[in-house]
Amino acid sequence: QVQLVQSGAEVKKPGSSVKVSCKASGVTFSSSVINWVRQAPGQGLEWMGTIIPTFGTANYAQKFEGRVTITADESTSTAYMELSGLTSADTAIYYCSRAPNSGYAHAVDYWGQGTLVTVSS
Amino acid sequence: DIQMTQSPSSLSASIGDRVTITCRASQGISTYLAWFQQKPGKAPKSLIFAASNLQTGVPSRFSASGSGTDFTLTIDSLQPEDLATYYCQQYNSYPLTFGGGTKVEIK
Numbered sequence: 001q002v003q004l005v006q007s008g009a010e011v012k013k014p015g016s017s018v019k020v021s022c023k024a025s026g027v028t029f030s031s032s033v034i035n036w037v038r039q040a041p042g043q044g045l046e047w048m049g050t051i052i053p054t055f056g057t058a059n060y061a062q063k064f065e066g067r068v069t070i071t072a073d074e075s076t077s078t079a080y081m082e083l084s085g086l087t088s089a090d091t092a093i094y095y096c097s098r099a100p101n102s103g104y105a106h107a108v109d110y111w112g113q114g115t116l117v118t119v120s121s
Numbered sequence: 122d123i124q125m126t127q128s129p130s131s132l133s134a135s136i137g138d139r140v141t142i143t144c145r146a147s148q149g150i151s152t153y154l155a156w157f158q159q160k161p162g163k164a165p166k167s168l169i170f171a172a173s174n175l176q177t178g179v180p181s182r183f184s185a186s187g188s189g190t191d192f193t194l195t196i197d198s199l200q201p202e203d204l205a206t207y208y209c210q211q212y213n214s215y216p217l218t219f220g221g222g223t224k225v226e227i228k
Contacts (some may be wrong), residue, residue, distance in 0.1 A: 033206045035217065042215035043207065044219060044220075044221050044222045045157075045159075045208055045210070045219045045222075046219070047216055047217040048175065050215070050217070059215045059216075061216050062216065092139065095164055095165065097165075099212075105153045105154050105213060106166050106212060107153075107167075107212055108155060108157075108170075108172060108210075108212075109164065109167050109170070109176060109183065110167065111164045111165050111167070112164065113164050114164045
């Protein structure tokens with residue numbers, strides 16, 4: 001079955017960086033699109049960026065431009081999201097999600113379990 | 122950016138009721154719309170893609186429709202396990218955007 005398994009919870013200091021991983025199994029990684037979405041406590045879902053592993057280039061939300069880097073390693077079917085310059089406002093659960101890379105637009109079918117990132121001094 | 126507006130933001134219904142949630146896009150998105158269900162403390166789950174197509178394994182009491190700017194998600198015969206927050210999302214263009222969510226509670 002398809003699984004997206006994310007790395008474990010992190011506690012970070014303000015100003016530091018965090019890198020979250022998302023390993024896919026049961027699906028062809030090279031024909032996937034990987035999104036990163038976050039959810040602050042008690043809030044809704046917020047798109048951060050998307051990568052198509054086969055192409056290697058990512059699209060980022062303007063809000064995170066310059067602070068976020070999304071990469072993918074096809075050899076290990078793993079995507080990564082690194083966020084720098086952390087502040088308390090970045091405390092959230094970070095999710096990866098997967099969509100099939102078919103056609104013009106990509107509808108998500110599977111989600112990772114989420115990774116809680118806590119930013120605290 | 123395309124703004125997605127959901128209504129209501131919350132609702133309370135009885136078991137067996139029919140529940141309808143609406144989602145409006147600030148500009149036309151054809152049928153590039155998805156619906157997600159998020160149960161308390163859990164990751165979102167994909168319910169619907171392309172505005173009206175059920176993802177594999179989603180119960181048939183869920184249905185959805187719409188195109189352009191106006192979309193609906195309907196739950197026929199609400200069940201206890203449907204307690205969740207429901208989100209719409211457009212994937213017509215970047216940035217991908219979500220509606221604010223509709224919290225469904227059981228009376």
